[in-house]
Structures are given as structure tokens and as C-alpha cells.
Amino acid sequence: MTTRDEEFAEYFAARFGWARRIAFALSGNWSDAEEIAQQSFVRVYARWSKVRLETVDAYLRTVLTRVFLDGRRRGAAREQSVAELPEQAVPPDHSSHERLAMQAALMTVPPGQRAVLVLRFVADLSVEQVAETLGLSPGTVKSQSARGLATLRVQLEAISTRST
Amino acid sequence: MNDDEAADALRVIADAPGPPATTSVDQVIRLGRRRVRARRAGAVAGLAAGVVAVVAGIAMGSSLLTAPDGQDTGASRAAPPPLVLSGWKKLAAATEQCDFTATAPPGVELALPPREDVEATLDDAVATATGGSYESLAGTWPEVNKHTGEVGGRLTGRVSTEAGPVVLELFVSTFRGSPIEAVNAQLASVRCLPHYQTVLEDGTVMLIDAPWDGKNIAAHLMVFVPGGRLLLVQTLSGISTPSEETGERVTIDNAADLSFPQLVEIGYELGQAGL
Numbered sequence: 396m397t398t399r400d401e402e403f404a405e406y407f408a409a410r411f412g413w414a415r416r417i418a419f420a421l422s423g424n425w426s427d428a429e430e431i432a433q434q435s436f437v438r439v440y441a442r443w444s445k446v447r448l449e450t451v452d453a454y455l456r457t458v459l460t461r462v463f464l465d466g467r468r469r470g471a472a473r474e475q476s477v478a479e480l481p482e483q484a485v486p487p488d489h490s491s492h493e494r495l496a497m498q499a500a501l502m503t504v505p506p507g508q509r510a511v512l513v514l515r516f517v518a519d520l521s522v523e524q525v526a527e528t529l530g531l532s533p534g535t536v537k538s539q540s541a542r543g544l545a546t547l548r549v550q551l552e553a554i555s556t557r558s559t
Numbered sequence: 560m561n562d563d564e565a566a567d568a569l570r571v572i573a574d575a576p577g578p579p580a581t582t583s584v585d586q587v588i589r590l591g592r593r594r595v596r597a598r599r600a601g602a603v604a605g606l607a608a609g610v611v612a613v614v615a616g617i618a619m620g621s622s623l624l625t626a627p628d629g630q631d632t633g634a635s636r637a638a639p640p641p642l643v644l645s646g647w648k649k650l651a652a653a654t655e656q657c658d659f660t661a662t663a664p665p666g667v668e669l670a671l672p673p674r675e676d677v678e679a680t681l682d683d684a685v686a687t688a689t690g691g692s693y694e695s696l697a698g699t700w701p702e703v704n705k706h707t708g709e710v711g712g713r714l715t716g717r718v719s720t721e722a723g724p725v726v727l728e729l730f731v732s733t734f735r736g737s738p739i740e741a742v743n744a745q746l747a748s749v750r751c752l753p754h755y756q757t758v759l760e761d762g763t764v765m766l767i768d769a770p771w772d773g774k775n776i777a778a779h780l781m782v783f784v785p786g787g788r789l790l791l792v793q794t795l796s797g798i799s800t801p802s803e804e805t806g807e808r809v810t811i812d813n814a815a816d817l818s819f820p821q822l823v824e825i826g827y828e829l830g831q832a833g834l
Contacts, residue, residue, distance in 0.1 A: 400588055407584045420572045433582045433590075440591025445679040457673040464670070494571045496764070507802055516569040530671025532703045532710055544565050551565070 403443050406451065407436060410547040414459055419462045420513045423502045431466065457520065457526045460510045500550035508543030515540055577750065583785045597811070603690045647755040647767075664744070665707035666733025669788035672834045674700040681729060684828035691720040695801045696809055702730075709733065715798060717811055724811050726741060727825075728799045730791040731834060738783035745781065761785065763830050765823065778826040780822050782830040790834070825834065 414435055419428035435458045439446065446454050459492045501509060514525045515536070522540075586618055630658035684692040695716040702713050711732035718725040734741035742764050746754065754768045762785040767778070794817055799810040817825075 403588065404584045407587060409609055411580060411582065413586075415577070416573055416575070417576060418576060425577045428577070429581060432580075433587060436582075436587045437590040440587055441594040442675055442679050445682065447677050450675065454673055461673070474755055486682075493568070494575055495570050497572055498575070501569070512569060512596065513572075516566045517573045521568075528702065530701050530712075532701070532708060534708075535710075547565050547569075550608045551568075 399443060403440055406439075407517075409412060409453070410455060411436060414455060417456075417518055418459060418463065420498075420501070422461070422518045424500055427466075431459060431462050434462045438462070453524070453527065454526075456514065456520070457530075460514065460528060464506055464510060496551065496554050500547050500554060503550045504543045504546045506538045508546070511539040512547070513538055513544045532549060580797045612728065613822065625740060634825070647757045650754040650756055663731045665704070666735050666741075666789060667710040669733050669787055671701050671710055671712050671731065674698065674714070677712065677729070677834060678714065680829060680832045681716075681825075683833075684825045685718050685727070687828055689718060689720050689826035691718050693718050696798065696811075709713060715795070715800070717798075717809075725817055726795040726811055727792050727817070728791075728795055729829070730793075732791065733787045734783055735787065738762055738785055741783050742766055742781075742788070759827075759830075765826055765830070767819065767823065778817075778819075778822065780826040782826045784830050788830075788834060790820060790829050792828060792829065794822065 411432060414432040416427050418435075419425055419433035420429060422428050435455060437459045439451070439455055442454070492506050501512065504512060510529060511525055511531075514528055515518045515522070520528065522533050525531075525540075526536045529536070531539070680692070682693045685691055690828065693716055695714050697716075698712070699714040700714070701710045703710055711730060713728065713730050715726065715728045720725045734744075736744075739758075739798040742756065745766065754766055756764060756766050758764050764783040766781045766783070779791060782792070783788040784790070797810070797812040799808060803807050
């Protein structure tokens with residue numbers, strides 16, 4: 396393995412899990428999340444010699460959200476707005492119910508707004524960082540975030556009403 | 560549930576338990592290498608299919624851009640020789656007075672590509688066109704148009720060639736309508752100089768001119784890619800800016816300049832890269 400590959404392998408070991416979790420929050424599906432994260436790291440590898448170490452995280456975030464959004468555009472016909480709770484992969488407890496309800500509600504938010512919400516609140520980025528990641532103005536990030544949260548709130552209330 | 564509560568609740572998704580990852584780093588490296596090879600092969604194929612035909616049509620001898628000499632990058636200079644291009648359609652100037660303050664209407668909404676991707680593509684394009692390399696010195700990414708709210712990106716950097724450095728600026732933006740419609744709109748607002756235009760097989764329109772303002776801009780090329788991506792590539796007579804990397808001021812006066820074929824080739828490569 397070359398030095399370049401060793402450096403990349405270290406970065407992969409440190410960040411692949413994080414990327415997969417963010418991809419899961421975006422896609423709501425572990426299989427898609429694995430594919431999105433993998434594709435993103437393949438792209439990062441292809442640019443590894445050009446990416447500065449101090450900006451590689453920002454680059455990974457941008458690539459990851461683009462892979463997700465491009466995939467949504469290509470597969471728009473296959474896009475499913477899941478308003479029902481998805482199948483549970485782990486034994487249910489209070490927190491998993493909450494999480495599954497949130498995940499189901501999030502999947503009803505349009506992909507662009509969903510990307511803003513996930514970067515802002517799941518990845519915990521600032522408005523400016525989200526703007527840079529998505530190539531949007533900070534004002535657009537704020538408005539998309541507000542719209543996405545509004546949709547999310549309505550869906551969560553609907554799910555809550557159905558389950559009581 | 561208010562916005563803050565919704566945001567707090569969203570954070571629980573990050574803790575979701577999932578199946579173990581199945582992707583290995585070896586797999587990623589293998590796929591990454593394949594991607595690099597495919598990109599290089601694509602660049603060569605694209606060059607053979609398109610840019611050679613475009614560039615071959617340009618009168619090589621008479622189309623060199625004269626590099627302004629002197630040390631003061633802000634000083635007025637003599638205008639470069641008139642452009643003569645064969646193989647491209649010449650569009651005569653409609654007015655004598657240039658209005659460089661004209662604001663183009665906002666384009667379609669396209670996500671701005673990652674800066675690193677654009678820099679890497681620009682480096683590849685420069686290497687293909689000149690045999691040299693590109694290094695960014697300054698950039699605004701994203702750059703939001705105060706008037707239209709449109710989001711673009713601007714990079715200014717040094718092209719290192721055997722003849723010396725050339726300052727190159729790339730502005731990534733968007734347009735609305737078809738490439739031909741956008742070119743016509745552009746010419747309607749800034750038609751003070753002869754332009755040369757060519758239309759590629761995929762509908763991309765390239766427009767080149769020398770908008771000589773007596774100071775900075777030596778020549779520029781606009782590439783209108785179907786779908787709304789607009790790329791403006793221009794050479795500047797010099798630059799003085801703090802380096803993004805070191806913070807130290809870097810001053811460059813062009814020691815050389817790019818020929819039209821080189822500028823066209825860079826624009827072509829960028830246009831075909833799907834930015």
C-alpha cells in the first residue's frame with residue numbers, strides 16, 4: 396500500500412461510520428446508506444491527492460449529499476414518501492419508537508430540505524457550513540430549514556395521533 | 560412541538576443502531592482507482608472527439624493574445640491586436656461603448672459543485688491545454704450575487720507554463736433557457752466588441768472575445784452548457800492577493816499568456832466535465 400493509500404485508509408477508518416450514519420439519516424435505509432457512503436469515499440479517493448487535509452471533511456460532506464441528491468433525482472420515480480413506521484431491525488424500546496417515528500417523518504420531507512435538516516441538526520453543522528456544503532446561500536439554508544421543520548412537525552403530529 | 564424540539568428530536572437519528580458496515584477500504588481503493596482511470600480515459604476520448612475539431616478551426620498564427628507587460632497591474636495598457644478566428648462565426652459589435660456593469664438575469668438553480676472538484680477539473684484542463692498546472696490563489700465559494708441572489712463560485716489562480724505564469728480566473732454560474740437564447744441575451748446587453756461563437760455537437764455554445772477595459776481583463780471565454788451551467792474563463796493581466804494557503808501577499812504579472820486554442824481547450828474541458 397502506498398503512503399497515499401495508507402493516509403486514505405486512516406481517514407476511511409475514522410470517518411466511514413460517520414458518513415454511513417449521515418447517509419442513513421438522509422435515505423432512511425441502511426442498504427442505500429452503505430452505497431451512498433461507499434460511492435462518496437470512492438470519489439474522495441479519486442481526488443485524494445488534490446484534497447487538502449484541512450478541507451477533506453467538508454469535501455466528504457459535499458460529495459455525500461450530492462451522491463444522495465443525484466441518486467434521488469435519478470430515482471425520483473422510485474422515491475417513496477414513507478409515512479408509516481418502517482420495519483424495525485432492533486427490539487423496540489421507548490427510544491427506538493421515537494427514533495423510528497422521527498425517521499419516518501423525515502422521509503416525508505423533500506430531499507433537498509431533508510439534506511439541509513440532516514446536515515444542520517444530525518451532523519450538527521452551522522448554517523454557513525451547510526450553505527457551503529450544498530452550494531446555497533445562508534438565507535436559502537434558513538428558509539429550507541424552516542420549511543423542512545414545518546413539514547416534519549406536521550408529520551410527527553400525524554404519526555403521534557395515529558399511534559394513540 | 561416547536562422548532563427547537565423538532566431539531567433536538569432529529570439528533571436521535573444519529574444514534575440509530577444499524578447492521579455492521581460491509582464496505583472495506585480495499586474495495587473503495589480499487590473502485591477509486593478505476594474511477595481515476597475512467598476519468599483520464601474520458602478526458603482523452605472527449606478531446607479526440609471534440610476539442611481537436613474546434614481548436615483546429617482556429618487560426619493559430621493570428622490568434623495569440625498579447626500578454627500586457629509592465630509591473631503595474633492596474634495601469635491602462637494598449638489594447639491587444641484584433642481577434643481573428645477562422646472556423647468560428649464572427650458576430651460584429653453592435654455598439655462602440657462597453658457596459659461592463661450590465662447585470663445578467665438570474666439563471667436556473669443548479670447546485671454549485673464542490674470547489675475541490677472544480678479545482679481538480681481545472682488542473683486537468685490546464686494540463687491538457689498547456690502542459691502546465693493550475694493552483695488557486697484566491698476564491699469565493701460560494702459567491703452570492705447581491706442583486707439576484709444567484710449562487711456562483713469564483714476561483715483565481717496561477718497557471719504555470721514553461722513561458723511563465725498566467726493568471727486565470729474561472730467563474731461558475733448558471734443561465735436560463737437554451738445556450739443559444741442565453742448567448743443572444745448576453746450579446747444584446749454587452750455587444751461592444753466582436754465576438755466569435757461556435758456550437759458543439761452536444762449543443763454547448765462557446766463565445767469568446769477580448770473585452771478590453773484598459774486594465775485587467777485580457778480575454779474571456781464563455782461556455783454555455785445545455786442544462787444551464789455557465790462557465791466564464793478569463794485571463795487577467797495580473798493579480799495581487801493574500802495567498803489562501805500562507806496568508807502572504809502574492810503578486811503576479813503575467814509573464815506569458817494563453818493562446819486562444821489553449822483558452823478554448825480549457826473551456827471545452829470544463830464544459831464537458833459536467834460541473
